[in-house]
Amino acid sequence: EDQVTQSPEALRLQEGESSSLNCSYTVSGLRGLFWYRQDPGKGPEFLFTLYSAGEEKEKERLKATLTKKESFLHITAPKPEDSATYLCAVLSGSARQLTFGSGTQLTVLP
């Protein structure tokens, strides 16, 4: 059974204070690891897909990296508008669905 664990559950940062979110996963044949951003009451907004260990992708202040056991979402010099819940999900070779973690709720204080 595919499993995804995200840490920390909640993170409060000062504006400009860089940090990383962790996503640990156990899957049978990783087909893709997805990062989404979710604002309260809204659907998840796609950020990145990573397919193989060593892969990295960047978008503005966000950078996602992937190893064989975990993925990190690095946030550089965050702004208050980066406040949201960040979700990690995996798609495995045996499953037909995304398996999500519980998310990290990020708050960036001005």
Added chain:
Amino acid sequence: DAGVTQSPTHLIKTRGQHVTLRCSPISGHKSVSWYQQVLGQGPQFIFQYYEKEERGRGNFPDRFSARQFPNYSSELNVNALLLGDSALYLCASSLVQDYGYTFGSGTRLTVV
């Protein structure tokens, strides 16, 4: 281009009632998946449809059913509603099966 659209946005139902949620995928997308998200948790997979056929089903009771129409839109039906069915129901579409999922804004269902 229009994204994934879901209707209604909010819904209040009484225990034991039936509900139908609707989803229109991005134009050209042939795969539609449904997820349930309860407060404080990540979305949980309910169904996937591709080319109008059910291709996957999550660990949900038979009270949950879905279908996909020739225009690739989809409906999620839930019978005999329970208080525990209160959640945000999300629809995701993708061009092909198992790739590039885009989510709608969801339907917030409250069962009282």
